[in-house]
Every structure is written in structure tokens, then in C-alpha cells.
Amino acid sequence: MTANAELLGRYGDSLLGVFGTPALVIERGEGCYVWDADGKRYLDLLAGIAVNALGHNHPEIVGAVSKQVGEVVHVSNFFTTRAQIGLAEALLKAAGAPDGSRVFFTNSGTESMEAAIKLARRTGRPGIIAAQGAFHGRSTGALALTAKAAYREPFEPLLPGVKHIPYGDADALAGALTPEVGAVVLEPIQGEAGVIEPPEGYLQRVRELTRMAGVLMIVDEVQTGIGRTGDWFAFQSTGIVPDAITIAKGLGGGVPIGALMTFGPEVSALLQPGMHGTTFGGNPLACAAGLAVLATITRDGLLENAIRVGDAFAAAVVALEHPLICGVRGRGLLRGISLTEPIAPAVATLARDAGFIVNPVAPDTLRLAPPLIITAAELTTFVDALPALLDAAAA
Template identity: 65%
Template structure:
């Protein structure tokens, strides 16, 4: 029995089976590469599902976490720390938030959504509009906003008052956004649905419609934020200003952290002392990691790099002229390779055998959300292998 097989057997004997049996035990990484317990190397084109924006073992993140862990890891929110304050200031800066905006720190994306749901309730309205195809998290509040029936049905009844409308359909949104609605929750790009990019006009219409009836517009940037799409946040492609955004995944570069940013004084005053809280959220360790991530992205020009490498990737895949590839959609380094037939799981299996980690997010779509440090040469390695991977999946 290999080391990996032994560890996976122990995993099954000790872990609750909500994730099924993983295919690999990973031991370490370097940049955009990871290694399994048997010593095999893989090009990581999933990046912890859009989390490892600096790749693995980035010296700036390693140094920041090491230094902070020796000084102060956790203090609770009875107190604050300089890393917490500095990270809040930096997030307001990169989000382009106006005077009076504020930050709330949690530990994950779903916690950020839970905070935004509470923000919505403080409007005095209980209605919430979300979109078909939406994924906002697994806690019961966030789950009510998530669209997939298989995720929601086993745990119903969930919070009432949530309406799902067709993503990208302005008319459907207009019909649903009434004066009973406290907030509209939309992903700037739908990741779990297969990297669906709405029109610029759709999010602009969402802003106009919510403003007209006094509802909040909450943009879920959990997967799209922190430089992923070629902007710090994907809403910045549209020219709108939301009332709140939710952030997680890439913010800590692998250290768990989530955040909600409220835009403007009136929205920021909706949640007051004692109305929400968290024990671990905004701890010094996670905030030091977040600062290191933002600083490294800025100093290394990774926002622009994500745009350039993502465009190169899309052009290279489409340039292959493969009959099974019907297109590539997405922004920056958040891309989906679209397939004619439902072979994405087979392509992903062949890719893993060949040393590439990709995500078959839909039967006909392969999601790529790699580290932002991915190089053009690494893109070439994957694109060069893709015809063989598709052939193996269709053989």
C-alpha cells in the first residue's frame, strides 16, 4: 500500500463523509505546483478553489504568518490589533469605498454572507432576491440564498422570503425588486454555476432598481475578489457602487478569513453594537496574512497579470481548434473551458493522471481558478496537454 492509499484509508475511517473520498493527499507546494504523498507533482489550476492567490509557499505570506504567530495569534473581539485596523483600511482603499464605509471581519465567505443577511434585515424588510445558479454558502442563512435544490432541500425549511430570479435577466429582476425587498444578492460572476459572466448592463440595472425602491445591493465577491478577474473586485468592471460586498477566499491566501465591506455611512450604521459578532473573526494572524496578500499582489502587479495571463489562456485554448471545445468564458484568471459533450469529469481525471489539477464544475465545463502567480509557460504546459486529456476522456 502506498503512503497515499494508507492516509486515504485513515481519512475515511476518521472524517465525516460530507466530502466523499478525496483523490489525493497533498503534502506541500511551491508557487503553482503541489505534491502528493507519493511524491508526484501537479500544476495546481484550482488554487484551493480561488483561495491560493499567491500560490503555495509565497515568501511574503510565510514571513508575515510566521512573524505574527510569534507575537499574537488570537485576542477575541474584546480587543483589537494593528493588523486588523490596517487590513480594514486597505480593504476600504482597494474597494474604492467612500467616507463612512466600514469593514466587518469573519472567518469565511458564508459568514460574510450571514452578516450581509443581517444587514438586509436591519432595513426593516424581510424580502431577499437572489439568482438562479447562485452559490452563497452552506450555513442555513446563506443556503437559503443558494439556488441548487439538492443543497437546500435536505435542510428546509430555511429562512423565508427569498426569491430566485434568472441570472442576467433584467426584466425578471425588475419584477422581483419591490418595496418589500430588503436586499438583492448577486455574484459579480457566478463561479459554481460554471463561470457565468453577466452583462455590464445587468449589474448596472440591479443598482438602479435597488436604489429606486430603497433596497440594498449586495455583491458577492467571495470568489471574484482580490484581483481574480483583473480588477481588485469584479464589480469595478461595471462602474457601480454596491451597498455591501462580501469577501473571503483569496483574501488570506489560504489562511481562513472573510469580510463584509459596507459602502457609505447610512448603510454602515444599520448594524450596531451587539447585533452581530464572532470570536475568531479578524484575529491578528488572519489579518497579517491578508495584509501580506494585498501588499504582494500590489507590489508584483498581479491584478494586471491575472488579466493578461487569463486572456492568454483563453486565446490559447480557443486557438487549438478542438471540436470538443465550444469556447472559453470568464474574466482574468477565473475561466471555464466549455465542452460540447458531458465529459468534464473524465477530462479532470485524465488531467490528474497527467499532473494537472482542474475542476469539472459542470458536466460540460472545466473551471480554472489558479494562483495569480501562474506563468505563461505553465499555461502553455496545460494547453499543450489539453488535446490528449480530451482524447483520453472520449476514448
């Protein structure tokens, strides 16, 4: 019996089966590569689903976390730390947030969305508009905004007052903005739906409509934020200023941390002392990791790398002119390879056997969200292998 098989057997005997059976037991990582329990190496083109922004075992994260462990790991939110204050300031600067903007730290994207829901409820209007195809988390509040029926139906009835409209359809949004609606919650690129981009000008139109209606515009940047699309946050490429954004995934480079950021004094004043809280949110260990991630992205030009390498990758995949590839969606280093047949799961399995980790986010779409440090040469190894993987999956 292999080490992977033995450990996966123990996994099945001890962990709740909500994830099914994992494909591998990962033992260690270095840069953009990971090794399983049997010593096999894989190019990690998913990065923990857009989490490991600096790859694995990055010296800046290792150093920052090690230093913080030697000082203080946790304090209650009766107090604060230099790391917490510093990270909040760095995020506000990265977002170009106006005066009066604020940050609330959480431990995950789901928790960030729960805070955003409470922010929306503070408008006095309980209705929330979300999009078809949306994914915003799996806690009961966030799940009400998530669109996938298989996730929702076992736990209904969920939070009332949520309406789902077609993503990218500004006319549908205009028709749904009734006096009961307090917020519109959207992803700037839908990740779990298959890396779906809205039409040009859509987010700008959403901003116009929500302002006219006096409704909050909340942008879910959990997957798209922290440099993933080549900007610090994906909304920035549109020129809009939302009322709030949710952040997580890449922020800690693998250490659990998330945030809700409110823009401007009026929105920031909606949540007053005692209205929300968290035990671990903003702990100095996670904030130290976040500071290391932001500083390294800036120092090493990783925003520019995401655009340069991501665009080159997309062009190289299209240039294959393979009959099973019909395009590449997304921006920066969040990409979906669109296939003409529903063979993405088979391709992902074959890719893993060949030493590549990718995600069949939809039956006809392969999602890649590699570390922001990835090189064109590393991505080329996957592009070169892709035609044979597609042919084998379709055979």
C-alpha cells in the same frame, strides 16, 4: 499500498463523509505546484478554489504569519490590533470605498454572507432576491440564497422570504422588487454555476433598479474578489458602487479569513454594537496574512498579470479549435472551458493523472482559478496537454 491509499483509508475511518473520498493527500506546495503523499507533482490550476492567491509557500505569507505567531495569535474583539486596523484600511482603499464605509471581519465566505443577510434584515423588509444558479454558502442562512436543489432540499424549510430569479435578466428583477424586498444578492460572475458572466450592462441596471426601489445591492465577491478577475473586485469594472460586498477565499492566501464591507455611512449604520459578532473574525494572524497578500499583489503587479495571462490562456484554448471545446468564459484568472459534451469529470480525472489539477464545475465545464502568480509558460503546459485529454475522455 501507496501512501495516498493508506492515508485515504484513515481519512474514511475518521472524518465525516460530507466531501466523499478525496482524490489525493497533498503533502506540500511550492509556487503553483503541489506534491502528493507519494511524491507526485501537480500544476495547481484551482488554487484551493481561488484561495491560494499567491500560490503555495509564498515567502511573504510565510514571513508575515511567522512574525505574527511570535507576537500575538489571537485577542478577543474586546480589543483590536494593528493588523486588523491595517487590513480594514487596505481593503477600503482597494475597493475605492466612499467615506463612511466599514469592514466586519469573518472567518469564511459563508460567514460573510450570514453577516450580509443580517444587514439586509435590518432594512425592516425581510425579502431577499437571489439568482438561479447562485452559490452563497452552506450554512442555513446562506443556503437559503444558494440555488442548487441538492444542497437545499435536505435542510428545508430554510430562511423564508428568499426568491430566486433568472441570472442576468433585469426585467425579471424589476418584476420581483416588491415592497417586502430589502436586498438583492448577486455574484458578479457565477462561479459554482460554471463561470457564468451576466450580459453587458446587467449589474449597472441592477444598481439602477435597487436604488429606485430603495433596496440594498449586495455583491458576493467571495470567489471573484482580491484580484481574481484583474480588478481588486469584479464589480469595479462596471463602474457601480454596491451597498455591500462579501469577501473571503483569496484574501488570506490560504489562511481562513473573510469580510463584509459596507459602503457609505447609512448602510454601515445598519449594524450597531451588539447586533453581530465573532470569536475569531479579524484575528491578528489572519489579518497579517491578508496584509501580505494585498501588499504582494500590489508590489508584483498581479492584477495586471491576471488580465494578461488569463486573456492569453483563453485565446490559446480557443485557438486549439478542438471540436470538443466551444468557448472559454470568465475574466482574468477565473475561467471556464465550455465543452460540447458532458465529459468534464472524465477530463479532470485524466488531467490529474497527467499532473494537472482542474475542476469539473459542471458536466460540460472545466473551471480554472490558478494562483495569481501563474505564468503563461506554466499555463501553456496545460493547453498543450488539453487536446489529448479531451480525446481520451471522449473515447
